Amino acid sequence: MQRPIYLDCHATTPVDERVLEVMLPYFRESFGNPASIGHLYGWEAESAVKLAREAIAKAINASPEEIIFTSGATEANNLAIKGVAEAYHQKGQHIITMQTEHSAVLDPCAYLESLGFEVTYLPVKSDGLVDLTELERTIRTDTILVSIMAANNEIGVLQPISTIGQICRDRQVLFHTDAAQAIGKIPLDVMAMHIDLMSLTAHKIYGAKGVGALYVRRRHPRVNIAPQLHGGGHERGMRSGTLYTPQIVSFAKALEIAISSQLEEQQKILTLRQHLWNRLSELDCIHLNGHATQRLAGNLNVSFLGVNGQALMLALQPVVAVSSGSACSSAKTAPSHVLKALGHSDELAYASIRFGIGRFNTLEEIEIVASHIVKSVRSLR
């Protein structure tokens, strides 16, 4: 049986062969613990981690000491939000975030609410963009953190990160951004964009799962965070635990490839998306969710009016691997909180499909998927 065509690149991506290649020595001969300072095995691993840290820092215009390796963006978000809350609670207990954030931001915020912090969940406009006037109005003297994602994992919408960074800097509030979907796909510069904390992950850009990083600004201002994992004092005490050299090496290589081919690759992916949208537009009553142009090149999120969402997913399964909503919440039966925040009804939210086009997709695959969807939607209606 033919495997379905993979169009779920917001959930994860396959490891690029070039990435796998550079990881392998660190499982085999160079398997040492980077913290072992007494022998060659440790030195090899330590040197690989050092180079990876430098490369990742350079890619976002940070310095190496500002990179804390984590198990992924979920942990980075937790460390940023809970770490700042714990370190700054005497300054204030108000946090601002957005209704369309990933659950790895929303859930730590809800947890902090249970401890007595106050969280404002900013609404978005019907195109998915946050209202900047609303943001400015919401910042108070006791606001310690603004957390707004760079790119949304369901509707691909790109928030105006530079402007948000400037607003936060002017008001002297720390700015965290979850850039799990944005890294490698759009330029990110923590200096130019006034970002104080930024969450990253490798597995959305053809790196290994189980590795990511939190960027924490060290100068102008110096950001303090309270560690959330205590132990051997790795990562300057901010995240204990033996560093996973192969995954870290994969992260740096994946990022290097993504950035060196960024313009060309995103253009190619955009062409595929436009083709998919043009073909789907043969159907009546479809709706594009999220801003038409201010979105990730590989993202298309479409509502098929008058179609039962579950029946559509079932019809698509043998041919194409897609999600309705995010991978993390599609196990739940609730409609997508992102589409609800755009003002959609439950019914419309259920009848929505998220397409995530990536590096290895071809025009031929898009053609097969489009034909199958057009046929399926017509027969279901």
Ligand SMILES: *Cc1c(COP(=O)(O)O)cnc(C)c1O
């Ligand atoms: C995938 C994703 C996460 C979670 O990242 P992990 O590395 O899988 O923990 C967080 N935020 C966004 C926006 C994501 O897309």
